[in-house]
Amino acid sequence: MGSVRLYNTLTRRKEEFTPADGKTVRLYCCGPTVYNFAHIGNLRTYLFEDLLHRTLLRAGWRVEHVMNITDVGHMTSDADTGEDKMMKAAIREQRSPWEIARFYEDAFLRDLGRLGIIKPSVTPRATEHVAQMIALIERLEARGITYRTDEGIYFDTARDPDYGKLADLHVAGQIAGAREEVNVDPGKRHPADFILWFTNKPNHIMQWDSPWGRGYPGWHIECSAMSMTYLGNTLDIHCGGIDHIPVHNTNEIAQSESATSVPFARFWVHGAFLNVKGSGGPGHAKMAKSGDNFITVERLIERGYHPLAYRYLCMTAHYRSEMAFSWASLDAATKALSRIYELRGRLGERVADDPLNPAQFADAVAEIDDALADDLNAPRAIALLHEAGSYRLWKEFDRVLGLDIDKLSRPAREEEPLTEQLAGLARKRDEARRARRFDEADRLRDEIEKLGYLVGDGVDGSTIRRRLV
Ligand SMILES: [Zn+2]
Structure with missing residues (x-):
């Protein structure tokens, strides 16, 4: 595979990517808040990040992939306001927030495995990195970029001339929307300012001592502190869903660069939304938390689908395009997987049986590599693979596609009595x-x-x- 080109949200164009040190890609991906099961909209983001991870491996680099686990209770809105999601779940399920967090973390990691997602190198928990978050807030305080109110310690966006550069370039105007909050802290100087450390939430069960009194960290500081702990001050690539651009990722940049004075991430790569028919609007953030549109890996399995069929389906749309989900599209994905299964049965891996001669095979490999290296054009790669009709070629690319095709054992959706x-x-x-x-x-x-x-x-x-x- 030649060079890899990626669309960088920061510069709004495709750029050639190589890791800063020429060898190891320092990749950070915003992870889940573990208070409920992940739904397929969330999982689409992790699937695109896995495709990126695997493509970088194919390009010959090592990948140091860090994904945080948000196990501190946080608020229902990105701006860290509203209700505390973890507490809400704890009350709903009559368990402690700690039990809730461990249970859903396990469930999340199991879902990643079922979807063939390579486990990140490190999955640090927020609750185990509070000291690093406090240290980072202290650095910001020493530089005069914070202020204190009755509610806690804020980041002072007026002191950061670059504030909002990621979102301004890409989704101008959305910051203003995010500023409309309920229960605004009267001590807050500017609507865009965000909390680094809460000191006045006595009902919050998870609390730690800090230089500012007992409390707990804001959500955004977590990603800055943990990414810098494991990957250094400048990441090669920071990933996430596009819904994180205007507030969460913007605030990560503000905190990190204000503390270090160096760029926080060289590339920002964002995945688009999944739309589920009838979910009442675009965006996985809006997918209902229960009912017919809250689709989890468990529900796919209950309905008789293999989770890898969903993985395949996601690769048939480009990661930067909105994708519509329907059960019919998942049926089609399942059928496509069956075609690969049939190819294996019919042709297998013998070179003599392959429809491609060695020169054609090499050309096809180069063409598919080019597609993947062009901002992860998996839909094109998959179309080329179907066109070639070669099991050997599918096998060659399975390390990137992650479909586990050697284990394909039968076509889809067959009912049979249990033994x-x-x-x-x-x-x-x-x-x-x-x-x-x-x-x-x-x-x-x-x-x-x-x-x-x-x-x-x-x-x-x-x-x-x-x-x-
Ligand atoms: Zn994050």
């Missing part, structure tokens, strides 16, 4: 879950999955499906 053994395991697992013996339930899940089946946890107990492909 005694499986039904017994499923029963035991349901009992374990009801009794909240989650370790045992996880062990039984592993046993079931080893037999080639997937387990989904629905509200009415588990469902078991043969792995579809």
Whole structure:
């Protein structure tokens, strides 16, 4: 693979990418707030980041991939106002915020695995990096860029002449929208100023001592502190969903660059929204938290789909294009995976059976590499792969596409009765879950999955499906 070109939100154009040190890509991706299951809109972002990770590997670089786990309770709006999501979940599920965070972190990491996403090199938890956040706020304080109110410590955007450069370039005007808040702190000097440390939230269960009194960190400071801890002051690439551009990523830049005086990230790469029909508007941020439009990996499995069919579906749209989700599109993705399965059965990996001669094969590899290197044009790569009809070629690119095609075992959506053994395991697992013996339930899940089946946890107990492909 030749050079990789990526669309950089900061400069609004495609630029040639190489890691600053020529060897290792320092990649930071904003991770989940673990107070609920991830839905497929969230997961589309992690899938595009994985495609990027794998493409960078194919280009011959090492990738140091850091993704934070937000396990401190935070507010329902990006501007750190509104209700505390973790507390809300804790009350809903009658568990402590710590239990909520661990439970949904586990669920999230399991979902990543099922979608074939390479586990990031480090997944630091916010609650374990509060000291680093305090140290960073102290640096900002020493530079005179913070002020104090009755509510806590704020970042003073008036002291940062570059504030908003990421969003101004890309989505001008959205900052103003984000400034309309309820319950505005009267001590706040400017609507865009944001909180670094809360000191006046006595009902918040997670609290730490700090130079400013007991409290807890704002959301944005977390990503700055943890990315700099693991990857240094300047990242090669910072990723996220486009909804994070106007507030969260903007504030990360402001804090980090005000503290270090060097660029925070060389490339900003953002993934577009997923639209689910009937969800009432664009954007995964708006996907309802329950009901028919809250689609999780578990729900895909319950409905008989392999999670990798969703992975495939996401790659048929460019990561910077909005994508419409429908069950019909997931059916089509499942069928496309079946075609690869058929190719393997028919042609296999023998060079003599392949429709491409060695020269054609080399040309096809170069053409698909070019597509991927051109701002991750996976839709084009996949079209070329289908056109060539060569199992060897699919296999060559499976390390980038991550479809695990060697394990494809059968075409999709076939119903069949469970064996005694499986039904017994499923029963035991349901009992374990009801009794909240989650370790045992996880062990039984592993046993079931080893037999080639997937387990989904629905509200009415588990469902078991043969792995579809
Ligand atoms: Zn972040």
